[in-house]
Amino acid sequence: MKETKEHILLAELLVKEVTNKLSDDEKEQLNPFLLDENKKQMIDSARESIILHSQKKHYKDFDIETARQKIEWKIKFKKKSKMRRLYNAARLAAVLALPIAITTYMTVTFFELNESQYAQVPINIKKGEAKAILYLSDGSSVDLDTKKISQIEEADGSLILKDSTGLNYTNQSNEIIDAEIQENVVVTPAGGEYQLTLSDGTKVWMNALSEIRYPVKFSGDSRKVAVSGEVFFDVAKNKDKPFYVSVGDVDIKVLGTQFNVMAYPDEENIETTLVEGSVRLMSERFDKTQTEVDLVPGHKANFNRSTKAVEITTVNTDIYTAWKDGKFVFESANLDDIMRKLERRYNVKVFFENQDMKNLRFSARLSRYGNIEDVLYKMEQTTSVKFIVKDDHVIVRKKYDEKFR
Numbered sequence: 001m002k003e004t005k006e007h008i009l010l011a012e013l014l015v016k017e018v019t020n021k022l023s024d025d026e027k028e029q030l031n032p033f034l035l036d037e038n039k040k041q042m043i044d045s046a047r048e049s050i051i052l053h054s055q056k057k058h059y060k061d062f063d064i065e066t067a068r069q070k071i072e073w074k075i076k077f078k079k080k081s082k083m084r085r086l087y088n089a090a091r092l093a094a095v096l097a098l099p100i101a102i103t104t105y106m107t108v109t110f111f112e113l114n115e116s117q118y119a120q121v122p123i124n125i126k127k128g129e130a131k132a133i134l135y136l137s138d139g140s141s142v143d144l145d146t147k148k149i150s151q152i153e154e155a156d157g158s159l160i161l162k163d164s165t166g167l168n169y170t171n172q173s174n175e176i177i178d179a180e181i182q183e184n185v186v187v188t189p190a191g192g193e194y195q196l197t198l199s200d201g202t203k204v205w206m207n208a209l210s211e212i213r214y215p216v217k218f219s220g221d222s223r224k225v226a227v228s229g230e231v232f233f234d235v236a237k238n239k240d241k242p243f244y245v246s247v248g249d250v251d252i253k254v255l256g257t258q259f260n261v262m263a264y265p266d267e268e269n270i271e272t273t274l275v276e277g278s279v280r281l282m283s284e285r286f287d288k289t290q291t292e293v294d295l296v297p298g299h300k301a302n303f304n305r306s307t308k309a310v311e312i313t314t315v316n317t318d319i320y321t322a323w324k325d326g327k328f329v330f331e332s333a334n335l336d337d338i339m340r341k342l343e344r345r346y347n348v349k350v351f352f353e354n355q356d357m358k359n360l361r362f363s364a365r366l367s368r369y370g371n372i373e374d375v376l377y378k379m380e381q382t383t384s385v386k387f388i389v390k391d392d393h394v395i396v397r398k399k400y401d402e403k404f405r
Contacts, residue, residue: 014043132194132206134160134167137182137216144186144194154182158216166195172217182216188229191347198225201236202243205324208344209264230262232324235277247272250303253280259295260321266340270303273320281310328366328375335360335385339396346372348389353397357385 013030016022022030033039131145138155144162152160161168167186186206188194194206199217206212210229218241226246235243237256245252247263250270257277263270272281274295281293281301285308293310295301300315322329330338336358339350345368352358362383366375376387376394388395 010043130166130194131192132186132188135185135187137184145192154184154216156182156216158182160184160216166197168197169199169216170197170201172199181219183213184216185211185213187211189347190344198223198236200238200241200243203234205232207231207323208347227261228263228265230260230264230323232258232260232321234258249283249305249308251282253282254278260317260324262320264340264344268305270305271300271320272303273300273315273317274298275317275321283308283310322365323368326368328364328368330365331363332361333363334358335362335383335396338362338379339394342372342375342394346392348372348392348394350394350396353395357396357398360385 009029010033013022013026013033016026017030033043131143134142134144134152136142136152136154142149142152144167149162151162154160158169158172161171186194186196188206188208188210190209192208196204196206196212198204198214200223202223204212207230210227210231212225212227212231214225221241223238223241223243224246225244228247233243233245233254235254235256235258239255243254243256245254245261247261247270250263250272252259252261252272255277257279258275259277259279260273260275261271262273272279272295274297276297278297279295281295281303283291283303285291291310293301293312295312298314298317300313300317300320302311302313303309304311316331319329319331328341336352339352342348343350360383362379364379364382366378372394373389376389380386380399384399386397386399388397
């Protein structure tokens with residue numbers, strides 16, 4: 001019975017995880033299960049069962065706690081009814097295998113739902129759009145995908161222009177003194193992207209789940225911004241005012257150049273890829289000594305967050321910058337990296353049925369503006385992988401492992 005209850009609890013927690021209904025306390029309950037290597041493959045399969053059982057809408061429409069109590073009550077007292085054998089099966093399945101317990105659990109809890117609630121909802125995952133949030137110096141926010149806005153006023157009276165290409169700060173008055181300079185922040189959500197032109201004419205392209213902090217007008221003897229996520233810069237040349245990009249543990253010094261920075265929190269490395277010009281990476285080692293590395297065009301610097309080490313490699317820069325031109329370019333990229341990019345781009349959650357598949361290699365040039373199903377279909381044509389899309393979830397499995405569903 002103890003193992004039965006444990007599997008039922010795990011089933012409940014996984015359902016809530018998939019439907020984004022986990023509380024902080026429940027996350028702590030789930031973590032020990034996720035860290036248990038003996039349960040890893042079983043949990044991945046269980047997640048798949050939850051997703052494929054029905055659309056997420058169904059899970060949001062029922063009371064998980066009531067369902068759990070109903071199952072426990074039925075198991076304990078073995079009430080004689082039409083459902084008796086089904087609940088006994090749930091108990092046996094929980095002991096034998098979690099994925100089977102999940103399937104039975106969901107079948108039991110949804111048994112009394114009206115069949116009309118099971119109508120298939122067309123899958124419609126939108127392509128990435130030019131959308132972002134602008135945070136002004138006073139803390140207020142502006143939704144930038146609102147087409148009605150053509151200009152935004154800052155606290156100091158500065159006017160920020162907004163058009164079809166994004167935000168433009170180049171019209172700032174020279175009368176604004178240093179003490180009045182305000183900072184703005186632009187944040188893109190999952191599935192979004194945005195462009196802006198800073199006050200010095202530097203052009204910025206932002207990928208999904210990215211952030212940039214910058215002054216409304218640059219002043220003094222340098223130009224400084226801070227970023228996270230992925231951002232491409234075409235920096236306006238000004239030898240008297242170097243341009244600095246702060247990316248966590250790394251500072252990048254620029255005079256005038258084109259380069260890409262990728263620094264998502266879930267990535268092990270901070271990547272800087274230089275297209276033209278020159279940049280200097282400055283970072284601090286564990287012993288507090290400073291290290292500086294100069295990049296030349298056609299090279300990429302990987303700063304490892306854990307070791308603080310910097311590795312320089314020669315690369316095809318198109319692979320790392322094509323995203324701003326609406327392309328995915330993969331050259332022998334591992335599937336794990338590819339799927340993380342798709343998660344951010346299409347705002348989906350990816351589950352691997354077999355963890356070994358994360359190391360599969362894939363090469364292609366694809367449009368970022370197609371439906372995710374079109375992208376995945378093209379990937380399937382040249383790999384041994386099958387993708388199953390349900391709402392905003394993608395399950396990755398080997399073709400020859402595809403099960404009846």
